[in-house]
Amino acid sequence: MNRANIVIIGAGISGLSIAYNLAKKGMKDICVVDKSHFLAGATARCGAGVRQQWATELNCILAKKSIEFFAHANETLGYHRDIEFKQGGYLILSSSEEEDKQFEKNVKLQNSLGIPTKHLSKEEALKIVSHLNPDSFTSATFCETDGHVNPFLMSEAYYLAAQKLGVEFHFFTEVKNIETKHGKITKVITDKFEIETNKVVNAAGGYSQEIGAMVGLDIPVYSENHEILVTERAKAMLGPMVMSFSKNIYCQQVPHGSILMGRNNPDALHNHDISSSWKFLDDMAKTVNHILPEVAKQRVIRTWGGSYNISPDFQPIISDSSIDGFYIACGYSGHGFMFAPITGELLSEIILGEPLEDYAKALHMDRFKNMDKIDKEHSVV
């Protein structure tokens, strides 16, 4: 392909969802380029959770709309395998009075937006996961419609559906530069070929800052390593994702039977490191042993890391930009997988000039021009 209507940089879940939505709406000659193999980046490294329990209205809306898509994704995309959508809920633990108060507010907000979260006492939470250490938390919130989707298979479902609609994919193809003329996109230069185009989508995940810089944009995001581990398959022992912001853990058993868990490293540097550290394994083991001692009896078989691409308010940037034809989907701050369905819908509307719902206008990159006004998300691990 030496000419395309649009070049999407990044074949992770965001790029795939955007490509699919554009093709479904009739756009032709869509080209997706990715510098590595299928799902080399953050999508395949994520914790596979999908939740609606957020502290900002914007994140709640994005999450709810995405879950509505996941519920019917197999049929909508005509997928021959199963994306493994499982609604076991998210049980989020509080461990202080201060956190209790914040959760009270979160539940009110979520309920007002139609998200069925409940604030539970310790006893009620123990009915959902009986082997929780009762001394490790004070109360909890639970949303039964949160849950799990398989990131590999969800991505393949989008990938195959997009291919069927004529989208062209080029893996092992790295974007080296983007040419502009009079503030308009003209060409994408890769290490394999050049493509003439007037539209580019930056869905490069951990590398979206670098892609933005190619057209002279300073996107206010950075990348940070978040580590994760997986155990052997275990008997069914954990229905919901168990999470605690103050104790720094998320932990869920996926339908396959293995148990995934992760936590953040407050000392992580802002770079592209995705290595595994002994310290993560040590801290993770101690945290899970404190909160979920039964889970801590399982054998860990693998650890890995992946990039969170973090924005100043921990909410994504889904918008056009000051460069004509340059569109952005980045800064998901660890939640790009679970927001992928709405990402594709919104960015395709923006690209095709369709009317945008009011809430979505707040996702524009320009919100960071006035940092005093931003509504920061705190419910993040």
Add this chain to the structure above:
Amino acid sequence: MNKKDIIICRCEDVSLADIHEALDMGYRDFESIKRILRVGMGPCQGQTCAHLVKNEIARYNKVNPESVKIHKTRPLISGVVLKDIAKGDDDE
């Protein structure tokens, strides 16, 4: 013997037929096939299947097996070069 009865990855129960189907679908490298079929993701971490899958990829792509990269070996199961420990390398 039926390709469906030839087990390549014992941990995740992946057959030779599964591998060939993935290759036919266009997944031509180990990491891509791993993401779709879970080969190498079980308790043995590819100790059993890695070279088998590698040979199938090489045969399909008509290249020397030596040139086919296998999956990224991750902690905890992996031999460690003494020099790396001495240098404290933190290589992904």
